[in-house]
Amino acid sequence: MAQLDNVIHQPVRLQIMSLLVTLDEGEQVNFTYLRKLLKLTDGNLGAHLSKLENAGYAKMEKTFVARKPRTYISVTGRGRDAFEEHVAALREITEGSGRVTDVET
Amino acid sequence: MAQLDNVIHQPVRLQIMSLLVTLDEGEQVNFTYLRKLLKLTDGNLGAHLSKLENAGYAKMEKTFVARKPRTYISVTGRGRDAFEEHVAALREITEGSGRVTDVET
Numbered sequence: 001m002a003q004l005d006n007v008i009h010q011p012v013r014l015q016i017m018s019l020l021v022t023l024d025e026g027e028q029v030n031f032t033y034l035r036k037l038l039k040l041t042d043g044n045l046g047a048h049l050s051k052l053e054n055a056g057y058a059k060m061e062k063t064f065v066a067r068k069p070r071t072y073i074s075v076t077g078r079g080r081d082a083f084e085e086h087v088a089a090l091r092e093i094t095e096g097s098g099r100v101t102d103v104e105t
Numbered sequence: 106m107a108q109l110d111n112v113i114h115q116p117v118r119l120q121i122m123s124l125l126v127t128l129d130e131g132e133q134v135n136f137t138y139l140r141k142l143l144k145l146t147d148g149n150l151g152a153h154l155s156k157l158e159n160a161g162y163a164k165m166e167k168t169f170v171a172r173k174p175r176t177y178i179s180v181t182g183r184g185r186d187a188f189e190e191h192v193a194a195l196r197e198i199t200e201g202s203g204r205v206t207d208v209e210t
Contacts, residue, residue: 004116011109018198019205027208037205072209087199093123094192100124100142103132104177 002089005082007055012040012048017083020058020075028061031071049073057082107194110187112160117145117153122188125163125180133166136176154178162187 008017015038023029035045052058057079061072075083113122120143128134140150157163162184166177180188 004119006116009114009116011111011114014109014195015198018201022201022205023208029205029208033207034205090119090195090199093120094195096123096127100127100134100139102138103128103134 002092003085004089004093005086007051007057008083008086010048010051012038012044013052016045016048016052017057017075017079017086020073021080021083023075026074028072028074031060031073034073052079055079055082107197108190109194109198110191112156112162113188113191115153115156117143117149118157121150121153121157122162122180122184122191125178126185126188128180133177133179136165136178139178157184160184160187 008014016034019034019037020029031045031049035042038045040048049058049060053060056076059074059076061074063070063072113119121139124139124142125134136150136154140147143150145153154163154165158165161181164179164181166179168175168177
């Protein structure tokens with residue numbers, strides 16, 4: 001059976017990664033913008049991003065804009081690869097690579 | 106955002122449902138056969154099937170064959186619908202229905 005990535009499979013992280021991979025290389029997204037888009041709390045988004053960062057799939061960059069702290073998020077090459085593999089595994093599982101050959105009626 | 110079904114999203118149950126929906130109407134699969142196919146223990150498969158049964162997605166039927174207890178599993182119409190909706194939601198999320206429009210470089 002195809003191997004699912006437990007870090008990515010969790011519903012909120014699946015949504016985060018699905019959005020991050022749409023960024024072009026070198027692009028980042030603002031934490032607050034992402035939080036509103038996903039309708040999450042600061043704490044919830046932060047916790048999921050930390051898991052993605054610990055897995056090497058996303059990067060958080062803290063900076064100051066007009067003296068206010070801002071966090072920008074990007075996806076790593078490894079994150080893109082892992083996401084692609086995860087989606088391929090999902091497709092393999094759900095589109096019937098596995099078959100029940102021994103059935104009873 | 107598309108709505109994922111938490112009962113189905115769990116990796117083992119996603120695999121179970123993916124197999125069950127390949128059954129034709131009126132077909133059942135033997136518990137032991139399914140357990141071997143998924144490389145699970147009796148207890149693990151039983152627990153996941155109970156969750157699917159409680160959600161109305163699968164049915165377990167216990168019977169005796171040559172005096173030995175046998176369990177057969179089938180999928181309900183509601184289970185097929187829920188699986189189809191879940192796969193559609195997965196596709197919507199992972200294939201970029203959501204877009205990050207506010208990016209920074």
